[in-house]
């Protein structure tokens with residue numbers, strides 16, 4: 001077993017602290033053990049039942065919180081059968097626990113005591129938990145915009161949280177500075193051990209479906225670690241003659257930040273970085289995925305596809321999933337929302353991986369954002385995730401101000417802008433509908449405002465004018 005550079009082909013010994021080649025290329029594991037059904041430990045209901053297929057030294061003791069062997073739930077989406085792989089039921093609430101468990105096991109066995117990581121939330125949370133499990137000290141750099149719930153969870157495990165303002169890439173830059181000072185990088189993006197943890201999802205699906213591969217697997221796509229893990233896992237099953245072909249791997253990105261989908265549409269072999277747009281699917285907000293080339297190749301080999309969806313669809317899917325009892329974060333709902341666009345590509349009953357728990361997004365904010373998104377959708381308004389109720393209200397206020405000025409505070413007709421009355425009507429309607437969507441008692445609020453206005457008029461002595 002060794003590491004090999006995907007750019008210059010140079011070999012390195014399998015060292016869990018090495019995360020890239022000296023030339024800057026990403027590293028792959030060569031000669032790893034592969035899946036052997038006879039070596040599955042059937043008494044172990046965690047991912048460690050596949051220990052024999054993981055490239056870890058024999059003496060390494062698994063660092064575990066009981067991750068893996070998550071339920072595969074049969075459900076329906078718009079009348080179509082679907083299997084939902086409930087990865088959000090992992091110990092820290094996301095699929096990243098698989099990668100973190102394997103990586104921390106290797107780091108611990110190598111005698112590492114301190115690690116750093118940069119993450120938008122779930123990977124940092126997973127690393128913090130597994131580091132805590134085995135007494136490693138961890139520092140996690142997160143973008144300041146990352147869900148405060150995730151930041152709190154990282155801190156709760158005892159890791160140091162460093163919130164970095166600016167786009168996700170700034171957190172990556174901050175971690176590089178720490179590395180220059182000699183820190184060990186436990187990277188969910190670069191470490192070749194991470195996808196080794198992810199590949200166990202493929203083994204589980206094979207077992208849970210009674211010894212066959214699904215026709216297709218749909219996943220949210222950011223860096224592509226899960227997709228690459230699935231590709232590796234199903235690849236091993238294929239090599240062992242246990243399945244006949246790879247399932248179609250279907251990756252879903254968020255439209256505001258979709259470098260892989262753009263490359264896919266162009267038919268390109270590699271990814272060009274995009275500007276990092278804001279999206280509710282914060283787990284896939286990755287503007288320049290370093291494994292882009294490998295991800296595109298894996299999708300192509302599996303006869304799959306990459307697509308990107310607007311946030312409204314994600315939020316609507318999140319709500320709809322919750323109404324069926326699946327409480328997941330927007331990033332997971334993104335993959336489910338894609339089912340409606342993929343009908344002719346699914347082949348049979350697809351598997352969608354529900355990657356992260358709904359407990360991870362701040363509930364109040366998620367709720368309000370969903371309501372605003374739905375409101376905007378119903379009324380054909382432009383909506384992006386940075387729009388919130390306040391923006392809509394201030395727009396209404398702008399129209400109201402114009403009406404007041406144009407009519408000299410209601411004393412004359414708006415003769416120079418005859419459509420103003422219509423605009424005011426629309427604005428008031430929007431405001432009332434928005435209030436209703438957000439569960440605010442608009443009539444009560446309006447009544448109170450009028451009372452206040454009346455009192456002011458009486459005080460000024462011009463009531464009745």
Ligand SMILES: [Zn+2]
Pocket residue numbers: 005006007008009010021022023024025
């Ligand atoms: Zn190299």
